[in-house]
Amino acid sequence: MEQTLVILKPCTIQRGLMGEIISRFEKKGLILAGAKMVWLTDEILSEHYAHLKEKPFFQRVKDAMRTSPVIICCWQGVDAVRVVRNLTGVTNGRNAQPGTIRGDYSISMQENIIHASDSLETAAMELKRFFKKEELFSYVPTLLSNLYADDERDAYT
Ligand code: ADP
Numbered sequence: 001m002e003q004t005l006v007i008l009k010p011c012t013i014q015r016g017l018m019g020e021i022i023s024r025f026e027k028k029g030l031i032l033a034g035a036k037m038v039w040l041t042d043e044i045l046s047e048h049y050a051h052l053k054e055k056p057f058f059q060r061v062k063d064a065m066r067t068s069p070v071i072i073c074c075w076q077g078v079d080a081v082r083v084v085r086n087l088t089g090v091t092n093g094r095n096a097q098p099g100t101i102r103g104d105y106s107i108s109m110q111e112n113i114i115h116a117s118d119s120l121e122t123a124a125m126e127l128k129r130f131f132k133k134e135e136l137f138s139y140v141p142t143l144l145s146n147l148y149a150d151d152e153r154d155a156y157t
Contacts, residue, residue, distance in 0.1 A: 001156045002080040003033060003136075005126040007115040008071040010064065017105060018071060021114060024101055025075050028087060029147040034074040034136040040065055047129060048115075057110070064110055072130050078148065078155045081123050088116040 006025070008018055026032070040048075045062040052058050075084055089096030093106025093113070106112045117123035127136070144153055 001076055001078060002120060002123070003074050003076045003127060004081045004084050004117045004123040005115075005130060006073045006075055006084060006117075007065075007130075008073070009111070009113060009115065010066075010068040010070060011106075011108075011111040012113050013068050013070065015105075017113070021101060021105070022071075022073070024087060025073075025084070028077075028083065030075040030077045030080060030083065031141045032073060033076045033138070034131055035071060036131075036135060037069045037071055038130075039069045042066065044129065048126070061110060074127055074131060074136055078152055081117055081120050084116045085118060088114060 008021055012018060012021055022032075042062055045065050046053070049058065049061060052061060055061075077083060087101055089100025089102035091102075091112060092109045093102045093111070094108070096103035096106065096112075098104060101114060102112050117126050141147070144156060148156055
């Protein structure tokens with residue numbers, strides 16, 4: 001079983017899309033292991049977006065992430081990292097496939113609704129960056145046998 005990090009960006013909070021986006025992950029069958037509202041600092045965003053630090057839009061992207069609080073979530077499931085990235089769609093909302101979250105709700109490269117970890121290694125690092133241990137919860141999802149076949153369920157636990 002994998003865990004991955006999703007951030008609902010300020011554009012999502014301001015546009016009243018929080019429930020709708022969280023619902024997409026719930027309906028897919030992902031299990032919510034943690035969630036909180038946070039006003040991010042420039043410092044943590046500099047770490048989070050370190051791979052963009054040479055880009056001319058680095059500061060602008062960080063500033064956009066601080067125009068309101070964000071919602072940070074940890075979703076879990078079998079192959080959760082890939083499942084969530086597939087649901088998310090490509091970075092530019094104008095190019096993202098209809099049916100993906102960015103494809104359905106974004107018309108922008110920057111204002112693209114959510115952040116989602118892009119690999120297992122990144123997910124582990126990002127979960128550690130944004131959640132304390134005690135903010136992530138382990139509980140038995142009662143519908144597991146309706147979400148997965150027996151062999152897949154073994155991969156969940
Ligand atoms: P992703 O979020 O799809 O993993 P990146 O890690 O490359 O994409 O970029 C992080 C975020 O920075 C993007 O989600 C987007 O909000 C913003 N961003 C990336 N490239 C650009 C760009 N060329 N112009 C404006 N914003 C950008």
